[in-house]
Every structure is written in structure tokens, then in C-alpha cells.
Amino acid sequence: MAIDDLLDEHEQSVRLQQWLRKNGGSILLGLLLGLGLLGALNWYQGHRARQGMAAADGYTAAVDAINAGSADAAAKVDAIGTPAYKALAMLHLARSQVAAGKSAEAIATLKKIDTKDTELRELxxxxxxxxYTETGSAKQAISLLAPRKTPDALEALGDAYAADQQLEAARKSYSDALTHMDSASASRQVVELKLTQVGGTPVVKAEAP
Structure with missing residues (x-):
């Protein structure tokens, strides 16, 4: 039988009081630290939430400025602190620059986008x-997209090869793009037409039984 089992309630009470006197300070410190950490965690979560709301507001303000053609639109985009929101706003800014015929400015904007998100990086x-292809720099486009394997990237790569008169490479890129596209894809007919224009023949996918 364990020693504690032989102690009566009085002895156990005395031992508990002695232990508390000896260790009570550390217990209280531990409780305070625990409560402090909990408070710090709650503050941090609230801080992140407030930052997220501020970033979203900054993104909305930037997009509104871009749509309105405001002179300070680019400055509002630069002021966005969250990388993901800033990258999206820069994509929007570049699109508006292209629409305004400012391709060089759009290229500069896109080149400044810094993101670790795979999908956003590829877009x-x-x-x-x-x-690059539209402004006569097809070789730069080829260098940028050569490692890519998604349908959109392969189509854009085919466009660059076609512009650079590398028709065999263009045919391969368009064909590869089609193999990764769903038969019901809205852009499939466009890629098939591009393939035909560079001397290729679209392969019709057999319907599943």
C-alpha cells in the first residue's frame, strides 16, 4: 500500500498547506503567465483581423480609384500592405493600363508583382x-513561359512561338494545351483555331462510352 494511503485526513491537510506555502508562488506565476499568454493570443488574433479589414479596405479603395481613372490610383495600390491584396490590385491596375493603351506601363506593373502564391504567380x-508577345518581345515571353504546363500558359506560349515564327513549337504548345483542356471548355475552339492557323490539326477526343 502507498504511504499516502496510510495518512489520515489531518496529515494530508498539513502536507498540502506546506506544499502550497512552498510552491504557491510558482503556481500563481504559472496561472498569470497562462492568462497573459491567452490575453496576448486574443490580442494578436484581433490585431490580425483588424489588419485584414484594413487591407481589404485599402484594396477596395485602390480598385475604386483605378476604375475611376484617378491620378492617385497607382499610389493607392502601392500603399496596400498585404502582399496578396497588393498583387491583385496590381493585376487590376495593369489591365486598366492595357485598356488605356499603356502597354509599357502595364509590363512595368506586372514585373513588380511579388507573390509566393503559385496560381497568382502563373496568372x-x-x-x-x-x-511581351503583343509588343514584339516574343522571345521574352517564351523564356518566361517555357517551364509552364497549364492550358492558359501553353496557349500563351504557343502565341509567342507563332509570333516568333517557330511554327513547329507553336503547334506542339497548342496541342499540349488542348490535351489539358476539357472538351466543353469555352476557350477550346479558340486554341483549335490557333492550331489550325499554324498548320496543325486538332485531335477530336473520343466520347466516353
Missing amino acids: TDVRLARL
């Missing part, structure tokens, strides 16, 4: 490559 690169 940026595809748009930048299309602008």
Missing part, C-alpha cells in the same frame, strides 16, 4: 507573356 506570368 501574372501569363499576362506578362501575352504583353
Whole structure:
């Protein structure tokens, strides 16, 4: 039988009081630290939430300025502190610059986008490559997109090869894009037409039984 089982209630009470006197300070400190950490965690979560709301507000203000053609639109985009929101706003700004015939400014905007998001990075690169091709810099577009394997990237790569008169490479890129596209994709007919224009023949997918 354990020693504690032989102690009566009085002895156990005395031992508990002695232990508390000896260790009560550290217990209280631990409780305070725990409460402090909990408070700090709640503050941090609230701080992040407030930052997120501020970033969203900054993004909305920037997009509104871009749509309105405001002179300070670019400054509002630069002022956005959250990378994801800033990248999205810069994509919007670049699109408006293209619409205004300012391709060089759009290229500069897209080149400044810094994001670790894979999908956002590819969207940026595809748009930048299309602008390179349209402005006579097809080789830069090819260099930028050569590693990409998604349908949009392969289509844009095919456009760059076609503009650079590398028709065999263009045919391959368009064909590869089609193999990754759903048969019901809205852009499939466009890619098939591009493939035909560079001397290729679209392969009709067999319907599943």
C-alpha cells in the first residue's frame, strides 16, 4: 500500500498547506503567465483581423480609384500592405493600363508583382507573356513561359512561338494545351483555331462510352 494511503485526513491537510506555502508562488506565476499568454493570443488574433479589414479596405479603395481613372490610383495600390491584396490590385491596375493603351506601363506593373502564391504567380506570368508577345518581345515571353504546363500558359506560349515564327513549337504548345483542356471548355475552339492557323490539326477526343 502507498504511504499516502496510510495518512489520515489531518496529515494530508498539513502536507498540502506546506506544499502550497512552498510552491504557491510558482503556481500563481504559472496561472498569470497562462492568462497573459491567452490575453496576448486574443490580442494578436484581433490585431490580425483588424489588419485584414484594413487591407481589404485599402484594396477596395485602390480598385475604386483605378476604375475611376484617378491620378492617385497607382499610389493607392502601392500603399496596400498585404502582399496578396497588393498583387491583385496590381493585376487590376495593369489591365486598366492595357485598356488605356499603356502597354509599357502595364509590363512595368506586372514585373513588380511579388507573390509566393503559385496560381497568382502563373496568372501574372501569363499576362506578362501575352504583353511581351503583343509588343514584339516574343522571345521574352517564351523564356518566361517555357517551364509552364497549364492550358492558359501553353496557349500563351504557343502565341509567342507563332509570333516568333517557330511554327513547329507553336503547334506542339497548342496541342499540349488542348490535351489539358476539357472538351466543353469555352476557350477550346479558340486554341483549335490557333492550331489550325499554324498548320496543325486538332485531335477530336473520343466520347466516353
